[in-house]
Amino acid sequence: MPPFPQDAMWEGRGRHAWTADRPDYAGGHAVVYLGRSASTKDARTFALVLAHRHPPVPPSKETRDPPREKAEGAAAGPADAFFTVWIHPTGDTPFPPIAKLADLAQAGWKEIVPVRGADAPKGDKK
Amino acid sequence: MRLLGVLMAAALLVSPGAALAQAKPKIGVTLHPYYSFVAHVVGDRAEVVPLIKVGFNVHNYEPQPDDLKRVMDFDALVTNGVGHDAFAAKIVQAAGMDGKLPIIYANDGVALIATAGYEGERKVPNSHTFVSITASIQQLYAIAEGLGKLHPDNAAYYRQNARAFATKLRQLKARYAQRIAGGGDMRIKVATIHGGYDYLLQEFGLEVTAVIEPAHGLSPSASQLRDTINKIKSADVNVIFSEIEFPDQVIDTIRNETGIRVYSFVHISDGPYTKEKFEEAIEYNMKQLTDAVLDVRGQKP
Structure with a gap:
């Protein structure tokens, strides 16, 4: 699956070397796929971040056997989306330790946010 | 008679429910x-x-x-x-x-x-x-x-x-991706005559350099077509994707003027509505797309 295979397209678009890392992420887990280009003047650095935070577990009888749906619903948390894509203008940037995803913005990363159908202007939706 | 009456009453009681149960949304x-x-x-x-x-x-x-x-x-x-x-x-x-x-x-x-x-x-x-x-x-x-x-x-x-x-x-x-995997260049410059194919082309790693026709049902005028031909020439595209419904004269003019190969997509908006329509049309499009890529690479099947 693009962008990982080292094919002609990969070569033409900056020869990104991808590494997977599990940085410290307060209260949860994160996996970061970091793509650094071999030609840093043409291509920037990408980070694909999968993060989830565990919900605080209330000390109640639910602790023993929490309902699955509730646990999943709370896991994404209000602040951090589960899957985000980030870009950094310089190629040799290390991925910083993060307590929350907003820390990435402080470190000069920019999140790539897609326009989804729900955001798109549409005359036919109220 | 009484029995018939009872049966009719029963039928009246039963049928609305039965009809509801059978009515599909x-x-x-x-x-x-x-x-x-x-x-x-x-x-x-x-x-x-x-x-x-x-x-x-x-x-x-x-x-x-x-x-x-x-x-x-x-x-x-x-x-x-x-x-x-x-x-x-x-x-x-x-x-x-x-x-x-x-x-x-x-x-x-x-x-x-x-x-x-x-x-x-x-x-x-x-x-x-x-x-x-x-x-x-x-x-x-x-x-x-x-x-x-x-x-x-x-x-x-x-x-x-x-x-x-x-x-x-x-x-x-996966079957069509396999046709063009592992050999040759995917940096192929593409022009389409309609902006409807960006999602499909992007999935296969192709980017659209120029769109010739800005909206449905509008054939380019002579001067638009001349501009387009000049644009294609200067953009140096390797392949043009047309639509099978598009007027042949326009495509022939472009092909003759630019000397660039032309393949055609379907927009999935014609003919009867059928369950199979989507997969048939999208398979046709993926075949055209992969044929074009192989053709540009000189690996025409």
């Missing part, structure tokens, strides 16, 4: 691909009904009296909702069904790409998410989820059907 759809998606999702548990008849240009469509009658009979309406079926809102409104008819916006969760090649104009999201595999699968699941909320008893069945069709589509795509 009617799910309206706006465009051909959505007919296919919904037909796969609902299986035999709902009826899929096109909102408008075959043969109209959806981009300047005005509601017809029959459309209003039809929409009033729907239990839900599945739409593209990002600009390709604005006529649906007009029909729903004209029928007084605004706010009464549940509408499923299949693209709400789909990441949209900007319309390519529209120089000098504001970038707008490309509504042709249905000419693709990946975005179509996302829509398939969105439809299954939306209809599942309306029919909770069928939710698991809808999800299972969506998953089965998604698997089939992924396998189809």
Whole structure:
């Protein structure tokens, strides 16, 4: 699956070397796929971040056997989306330790946010 | 006589319930691909009904009296909702069904790409998410989820059907991706005569350099065509993707003037509404696309 295979397209678009890392992420887990280009003047650095935070577990009888749906619903948390894509203008940037995803913005990363159908202007939706 | 009376009474008691049990919900759809998606999702548990008849240009469509009658009979309406079926809102409104008819916006969760090649104009999201595999699968699941909320008893069945069709589509795509994998350059410059193919081309790693025709149903004028030919020449594209419905003269002129190979896509918006339409059309498009790539590489099958 693009962008990982080292094919002609990969070569033409900056020869990104991808590494997977599990940085410290307060209260949860994160996996970061970091793509650094071999030609840093043409291509920037990408980070694909999968993060989830565990919900605080209330000390109640639910602790023993929490309902699955509730646990999943709370896991994404209000602040951090589960899957985000980030870009950094310089190629040799290390991925910083993060307590929350907003820390990435402080470190000069920019999140790539897609326009989804729900955001798109549409005359036919109220 | 008394027995007959009892039987009739029983029949009266039973038949309304029996009729309700047998009546399948009617799910309206706006465009051909959505007919296919919904037909796969609902299986035999709902009826899929096109909102408008075959043969109209959806981009300047005005509601017809029959459309209003039809929409009033729907239990839900599945739409593209990002600009390709604005006529649906007009029909729903004209029928007084605004706010009464549940509408499923299949693209709400789909990441949209900007319309390519529209120089000098504001970038707008490309509504042709249905000419693709990946975005179509996302829509398939969105439809299954939306209809599942309306029919909770069928939710698991809808999800299972969506998953089965998604698997089939992924396998189809893998087969065509395999044709062009592992050999040769994918940095192929592409021009299309319609902006409807960006999602499909992007999935296969191709980018659109120029779009020749800015909207449906508009043939370029002589001066537009001259500009386009000059643009293609200066953009140095390797392949032009036309549409099978597009006038041959225009394509021949471009081919003769530029000397560039031309392949054709289908827009999935013509002919009868069928369950198979989407996969047949998308397979045709993937074959054209991969043929073109192999041709540019000099590996023509």
